[in-house]
Amino acid sequence: MNVSFIRELYIPIQPTVKSLGLVSYQEFLPHLQLQPFVYCYWQLKTTEKLSEAFNYRVVADGCIDIFFELDHSTESFVMGFCKKYTEFKLESEFNYVGIRFLPTMFSQLFRIDASTISNKAEELKFILPQFASIIQSDFNVFIDIKSIVQLLDAFLLDQLSTVKFDNDTRLYNAISVIMNNYGVIDVKEIDSGISHRQLRRLFNFYIGDSMKTFSKVVRFQNILRAKPSTQSLRKNKMFFYSDFFDQSHFIKDFKHFYGVTPSKAFGR
Structure with missing residues (x-):
């Protein structure tokens, strides 16, 4: 692949x-x-x-x-x-x-x-x-x-x-699904052709963590890429479109990955 x-x-x-x-x-x-x-x-x-x-x-x-x-x-x-x-x-x-x-x-x-x-x-x-x-x-x-x-x-x-690459289609198909959905996906719904236990082993070896954690990081990185303003976060409620339950969960997750709140990170 x-x-x-x-x-x-x-x-x-x-x-x-x-x-x-x-x-x-x-x-x-x-x-x-x-x-x-x-x-x-x-x-x-x-x-x-x-x-x-x-x-x-x-x-x-x-x-x-x-x-x-x-x-x-x-x-x-x-x-x-x-x-x-x-x-x-x-x-x-x-x-x-x-x-x-x-x-x-x-x-x-x-x-x-x-x-x-x-x-x-x-x-x-x-x-x-x-x-x-x-x-x-x-x-x-x-x-x-x-x-x-x-x-x-x-x-x-x-x-x-x-190096001879191990381009396992089961792993890279799952990564493709996650990235194409900007990390906003229930990883349990990803059908890779193998059990989630086997897929977890592939993610641990090649990524370093679980599919779920990787998806969260992809979602966070896509928020950074969008560069939302503090005003647009409030007005458009971007956290809902990014699969967060509510604003407090969005802020908590963002701070976990970034170290500061969204308003301080984007500063506008």
Whole structure:
């Protein structure tokens, strides 16, 4: 089954960084052959030294990321699927680079059980020691972003050439149904041709969590993508169209995935 539909249907969004212009966040496309598997490379860095430590919030996006700091490339990490937002307290100066894999693709490329790294950041040397060694030897604070992208492309293209994908139609049909319905679906109604127990095992291995949790994250991400204003949320009652029982449930779920209420997140 062609899995390129995931990129076509799903855009994992992270909040815009706001720190008086002193912190920059940018995303970069990988090589064309990698785009069905890698959503983006990203860089989060200070443009000037901050007066204090920086709290960076990562919202739930259904993806798995590898990341490292160019100043300390001896340490690299992989962040698994997260069922809620995560906050990182960074120093007053930093320069992080990351790879955001589209749902299922980290496990497809590296044959790693995604459930073993869910809801936590693990040191990459214990998960992918070869890649951790490459990061340590080839990356440093003096390297420019064009060279960073080229090096990451080279490693991942080489990895891609050695992997035989398990494009199980039962798993990807279920993911397609979830994404085409923007996460607003009763997963018990999804007919994949296998039992829900078997499908749960596939989701745990390739996604890192259950179909239900993944659907909720897809629903949340589609709300972010819609960028509703506080006024439109009240007027149009978007939470009803997103399969929430009432507004309080909508706010509670949103805060769980984002870390703040919708009105504070959208701020308009």
